[in-house]
Amino acid sequence: xxxxxxxxxxxxxxxxxxSVIELAAGGLLAPYAPEPVLKETTPEPRFREALQAGRLWVxxxxxxxxxxxxxxxxxxxxxxxxxxxxxxxHGRQGLGTRLVTAVCDWxxxxxxxxxxxxxxxxxxFNMPFYAKLGFTELPAEELEQELTALVAEEASRGLDxxxxxxxxxxxxxRADA
Numbered sequence: 668x669x670x671x672x673x674x675x676x677x678x679x680x681x682x683x684x685x686s687v688i689e690l691a692a693g694g695l696l697a698p699y700a701p702e703p704v705l706k707e708t709t710p711e712p713r714f715r716e717a718l719q720a721g722r723l724w725v726x727x728x729x730x731x732x733x734x735x736x737x738x739x740x741x742x743x744x745x746x747x748x749x750x751x752x753x754x755x756x757h758g759r760q761g762l763g764t765r766l767v768t769a770v771c772d773w774x775x776x777x778x779x780x781x782x783x784x785x786x787x788x789x790x791x792f793n794m795p796f797y798a799k800l801g802f803t804e805l806p807a808e809e810l811e812q813e814l815t816a817l818v819a820e821e822a823s824r825g826l827d828x829x830x831x832x833x834x835x836x837x838x839x840x841r842a843d844a
Contacts, residue, residue, distance in 0.1 A: 669730040669756070674765045677723040677735065682714045684732040685725075692734075692752035699787045701825040709737065709750065722746070726753065726762040729790045733757040736766040738773075738782075741813045746774055748784035755798075767800050771836055781837045783814060785821060788832040802834035 686708040693705045713786075717723040717737055726734030734753035738746050748770055753762045774782045784792040784802065805814070814833055822828045 670760075672726050672728050672733070672757075672760060672762060672765075674762075674769050676721060676727055677718050677725045677732075679715075679718065680731045681725045681727075681735075682711060682718060682740050684698075684712075685714055685735050685737075688732065688735060688752045688754045689750070691754045691756075695755060696732070696787065697839075699790045699830065704825055708822075712830045715738075721773075721839060723754060724773075726757070726766055726827070728757065734766055736770050738770055741783075741817070743811065743813055745811070745813070746779050746782045747817070748782055762776075762812040763796065763798065767797070771800070774836070775838050779838065781835050783833060783835050785831055788830050794832055794834070797834050800836070802836045805835045809810060838843055 689708050690706070693707075696707060714723060714737065717739065720739070720740075720749055722738040724736045725732040734751075734757060735750045737749045739749045741747050748767070751763055751766050751770075753760075753766070771782065783805065784797065786797060789796055789841070798804075810818070810833060818831060818833065821831060
């Protein structure tokens with residue numbers, strides 16, 4: 668029997684599962700990221716801060732988290748999709764799409780004009796995945812200082828900036844917006 672899934676805002680009890688998902692999902696990036704980066708996990712206080720602010724979502728099956736999406740606010744207040752992770756044993760079920768869609772819906776409800784992220788340019792399941800969901804590449808000359816700083820911070824951890832891309836999703840213009 669195929670598991671059923673639901674996407675919801677995270678609960679406090681979900682947080683301890685997220686680093687396990689993070690490490691498992693990171694393993695899929697082995698050809699694209701240095702090993703030390705693949706072993707990084709988000710500190711639990713950052714997850715808890717996002718949880719309290721309503722910027723952390725989980726994919727659940729039988730009330731157990733198997734995926735998550737985490738949004739940080741940059742200093743200007745710009746929401747940045749810090750990470751989406753789905754445990755590989757639950758991959759290819761549309762959970763990544765559903766998590767990103769939940770984040771974009773949240774951004775719309777919060778009236779954020781846009782949402783950014785950084786991802787791997789050459790991983791076939793990263794940049795094309797986000798492009799399919801409406802994200803577009805943000806040219807280097809259009810990067811705000813805080814996004815330039817974010818790319819530099821990634822480079823300081825060993826991520827090759829030439830293999831990274833900054834992408835942007837923009838809120839749809841609606842009559843009620």
